[in-house]
Amino acid sequence: GAGVSQSPRYKVAKRGQDVALRCDPISGHVSLFWYQQALGQGPEFLTYFQNEAQLDKSGLPSDRFFAERPEGSVSTLKIQRTQQEDSAVYLCASSFDRAGAGGVYTFGSGTRLTVV
């Protein structure tokens, strides 16, 4: 596609519920990132994939967060047993180059997760 597509755009989850957030990166993009953006703050790094390999998951807040990109294209961010502090916008970004090459990242519009 022309841009990074994320779905759903909005998700309301009851506390304790599991959620799955999807990211469709730009076709052919090697690098894929997930960021978390709390209200009124800048995005914070969660995890990075180079093709299907998850090279860095140091930003994931807890073991309730899990991300995958099994075929090197679409990625899913899963949050188990959601808690109120998980409420945020989850942004996906992709880049043609491998990360660290200084390539420009293209962000999707994000999924706004609200945990009630």
Add this chain to the structure above:
Amino acid sequence: GESVGLHLPTLSVQEGDNSIINCAYSNSASDYFIWYKQESGKGPQFIIDIRSNMDKRQGQRVTVLLNKTVKHLSLQIAATQPGDSAVYFCAEEDSGTYKYIFGTGTRLKVLA
């Protein structure tokens, strides 16, 4: 990141005036810097970038200035237009890594 809650710093400018948005970055080892624009309900959109071996870079209506001595970055927007209204974030990439560290953001309001 540093928390600023719901109260982002706000810059209000008259349409047609020039805007200057400032950012202090944290890591002296960072060698790549980017400015992003984020409109309500959208993801960050790339505006302009600069490497640490430069101190100025110009784009269309935008200029980024980098002062490594004081770890300061600024974005200048010429002839500000209503469509420039958004939140602006600077981001730094630590040398040898790929993680962007975003600043706290500045809301730009363009007054007609």
